[in-house]
Amino acid sequence: MAFRTHVLVCAGTGCVSGNSYATATALENEIFKKGLAQEVQVIRTGCQGFCAEGPIVIVQPDGVFYCGVMAKDAPFVVEEHLVKGRHVKKLMYTPPEEKSPIPALKEIPFFAKQKLVVLRNRGAIDPEKIDDYIAADGYTAIEKALFHMTPDQIISEIKRSGLRGRGGGGFPAGVKWETCRHAAQHRGVEPVVVCNADEGDPGAFMDRSIIESDPHSVIEGMIIGARAIGCKEGFIYIRREYPIARERLLKALEQARDYGLLGTDILGSGMDFDIEIVQGAGAFVCGESTALMASLEGNAGEPRAKYIHTVEYGYKNRPTNLNNVETWANVPLIIHRGAHWFSSMGTGNVAENPWNGSSGTKVFSMVGKINNTGLIEVPMGITLREIIFDIGGGIPSGRQFKAVQTGGPSGGCLPESHLDMPVDFDSLTEAGSMMGSGGMIVMDDQTCMVDIARYFIAFLTEESCGKCTPCREGLRTSLEILDRITQGEGQPSDVDLLQEISEIMQDCCLCALGTSAPNPVLSTLRYFKEEYDAHINNRQCPGGVCKELIEYIIDPEKCDGCHACVRGCAVAAIMGEVKKTHALDKAKCVKCGACIEACKREAIRKIPRSYAA
């Protein structure tokens, strides 16, 4: 049945938590009421990426973008747009500092600069319908890989595309596949392919969104990988905190089996392959390959030494090819459209040697002090400035940009001077950060970099498995030092000690979690050393974050005695009569910031703590 209009309702986790399912149901009811059920279809799609503005609704083929559509808006939208054909202006996106709304999706700056490869189907298809995926050229690469290419040709195509692992390490996927295939042939042991969907970085949700919006692309990539390496068995290791993603994967696997794309004798080619989903148990370290495999085997998720690689001895000592969700999702397109098409995006000349550059696109999740939080996909080599200011819409409330943290908790913080740096694997590593899996946290001038380092080290201290001495004790001792610096009790020798601890952790830790764990400390020491000095020497926090080093004051000039702050204060630290200037009791104040939020006149400020002589 053909419909004249499709209403795409975002059903990504962000919009679902904004109650987009209710919006979708309301739209459906309204369409039915208006007798349009035969003409208009509502589709629940994967994440659109513009999570800041959810719930998002797109009307196709008009290409009109509505944001913040609640269930109560449904009658109006249906009446105006679908019945009368008039666009609903008040629900359109209006960029900050502009007046007129932008009706078309592709004209919104957030989308305009993006290059959708992995996320090509986001918001365009129903992720729970395999037919939608097939209609969008899905599973055509399988046909090519199974019947028109030898395993060696597939591997060579992937190598020439320059595809590098999107999980963080940036190891060329084709080289990994080749090693795995050779190891398996050499030892006569059946290899396995594994998809790493244990996305544990705080603030990162790339993999979740890919699976939620296009699960079949991951499955197709894995089938191609299995064909190239010679596997019969595959696993998707997904974290338990992703129930919707898992649900969609399960459905997708079921559908793929029904269509003969998984199981025995796939499409009559004689190839047998199936995928099993394994849920993680909530350990950040399980994203590390050896820990992940230990967890897959049913053991405690702890890493082991990687002097012998998992591609040779991995899951149950079998050659194991582990790639991240995004890497797998890239594979079908590379096979379908060719290595050249892929390597034409991004930096460097990778056709000869995949280490020579970073080809293709990268998905980032953008969070923090930025207007357009959400999920984006950009070509490699784009600058940080383009990402943050053009796509991200800059820093809210007119604040100053201070730093961007890339690569998850063990990535580094880059200062403004690096904003024009191209984003690719090698540049980021050189600058002391890393690509990681694509988390990006933007910080404004009200951020304390020492506190940021402390926050990430605290996270890693929690998540360290504790197996090796340097990681377990190094993180603990780093945290102790950072704690004391943020409390104004730092010693002048602490900076050097932190530096030494960090360097030795890089030398000596057992796994990548440990060796990369000092990155937050090292990058902040490298770019923001003056903030450490301010904390230690002057006992002051330039960002005004560290509670021990600031105090709150009420500006008597601005205070009009509205009493809002008094009602907001949980500890009754503010006194004063209505319409008279209020006073703040510093002894009672816990510096929670509720009064600042409550004050409409910006009369309450944080100032450096004064010390009795």
Added chain:
Amino acid sequence: MTFEPKIVGILCNWCSYTGADLAGTSRIKYLPNVRVVRVMCSGRVDPTFILKAFADGADGVLVAGCHPGDCHYIEGNYKTIRRMALLKRMLADYGIEPERFRLEWVSAGEGERWAHVVNQITEDVRKLGPSKIRPAAKREAAVPAA
């Protein structure tokens, strides 16, 4: 004068006969009323031997062998147990008090016990008095059918 019963003892070679020997070498004093016939095993004891002994005028018969489980021929004495139990039931039909007949186990180390067994059966038979079929013996009755 007290009645001195005549008792026939049929003893197995390995246990009871040796036990009796031990009683002798140990200089154990016991009553002299048992007259010993040696067989290799108590399993050799055909019930007719006992009947023959009574027919010939014995006042009592004592069969002695190894303790159950200790038989030199492994299980000869088990056969004896079965046979003697049957025989004992028949004795009354012949007019012989069953108490005149006794089956005992005496091992080669039990000289003491041998003396005790002999003393006891002698006293018991003494109380019963002379065998009632003794006159028949005197008439030199035919040997029971073999």
Added chain:
Amino acid sequence: MKTIKLKIDGIETEAEDRTTVLTIAQKLGIKIPTLCHHPLLEPYGVCRICTVEVRLGKRIRMVTACNYPATNGVEVLTNSPRVRRDRKMILEWMMARCGHVKVIEDLAAEYGIIEPRFGRGDDDCILCGLCVRVCSDVVGANVLGFFNRGATREVSTAYGETSEKCIACGACAYVCPTGAIRIENDAALVRQELPLGPLTPIYVPFLQAVPHQPVIDRESCIHFKTGECKVCDKVCEVKAVDHTLEDTIENIDVGAVILATGFKQFDPAAISEYGSGIYPNVLTGLEFEKMNSASGPTGGQIMLKDGEIPKSVGIIHCVGSRDERNNKYCSRVCCMYALKFAHLIKEKTGANVYNFYIDMRCFGKGYEEFYHRLLEEDVRFIRGRAAEITNYPLNEQEAGKLIIRVEDTLIGEVRRVPVDMVILATGLEPVADAAEIARTFNISCGNGFFTERHPKLAPVSTATDGIFIAGTCQGPKDIPDTVAQAGAAASAVQSLISRGEIEVEAATSAVDPERCSGCRICNTLCPLSAISFDEEKKVTVINDVLCKGCGTCAAACPSSAILARHFTDEQLFSEIEGVLYDVRA
């Protein structure tokens, strides 16, 4: 296997490809500190103290020597400034957790740490995981594991509770580099501290054992409990250990057997008033003998359970012997071994030794003289059977002592003698399965000790031809008597062999085929399977060689067809007639 060339600390060497750097360095005598490494376990690489610097081409890496597989052309530095810097910090981190562990402190001193920058913690465990791994990978008990993660990681049993799966092998304590694990003795198991049996599952049965080879005790061997371990297999260079060997039953044809099955020590637990098993310092004769032995658990030192040297020792004679409640016989050896103990205790410790005896039975050559020598050595002899051993003191001198209550029959007084240690001169008993052995060999056993054919004239042969007895299985006796008897038994066997022929039984049974009715009643009676049935002639036949002449078949034959030679019906009838000659007449 491929051979590679590499350089360690400037020394050029060759090794098998992928051999660990630690193995190669150890062969060269280069010392690399290790804490979480044990040669019998897979490398774990977590303490990181064995960190070394590795250069391959331009690339410099810090790796752990214990598990880094060397490759061709690699250059290793085991003591470079960077290595020392890294190890020093690792040691400081360890001290932040375990600040008072000797092995760490020693290493710290080696790396010039005077006072660690992160302070000193009070823990003992450096989380090296040796205990966890030995428990799971070697022992297979899987009792220990890691719990929690990060800084709160700890070694524990499941839920921190006592595990029933623990077999108390002590492997975890053995491998622990810091001594964080202690084996606690269960109070009820205290007696096992000085075991009579082997101290380890693998042992040479006794010093003079022939063949002088170790054996594995199946009861205590970890492999037979969990199926894992096999450490002995790994350390045996000639690969002589075979856990698959099974007990097999061998059938050996022999013409004669000498039984020398020995004795069982009387278990003094039967005499509860002596407190054996309750007071740790009350020992049996054999327990003391083991302690006193130079190859025993204490190396021959006489000591109390707390390791102290006893100042006074009581020896109680006739424990389980000459006792109406237990064994009435004299065990023959206790007087003399008790005197030997007394002499040695006096000589080794100078303690006061008290003998509590009924009579001194010093019957052998030189024995009486020995007794007199001890009298002169100031060993005390108190005539009287000890009534009780108690630890309940009545005065200060008795506090903390074992008090022996006894009636001294020479002075006619009840005495209390406080001592530190009591040795019970336990007697000899037949082995538990003596009756079964006797049955197997068709011999008789009186009070548990086997009966000889004749107490004077045939002291080593038995009622069954070809079966001989020697030693304490025949009755309590000391070593010279045992040796003499054993020699006699061996000679008796030798004389059978040297004669070259044996006499078969003449008194066998035979079937008269004319009279045999073929009823086959006798067929099932013969325990020696000497009787068979001739299907052709329909009569029973008896094998002359197998037949031992018991005559059971003859007694059962309803046709009187079986003739028991030398014990025929006629002969026995005549004998009966003969013994009754006086009544028949």
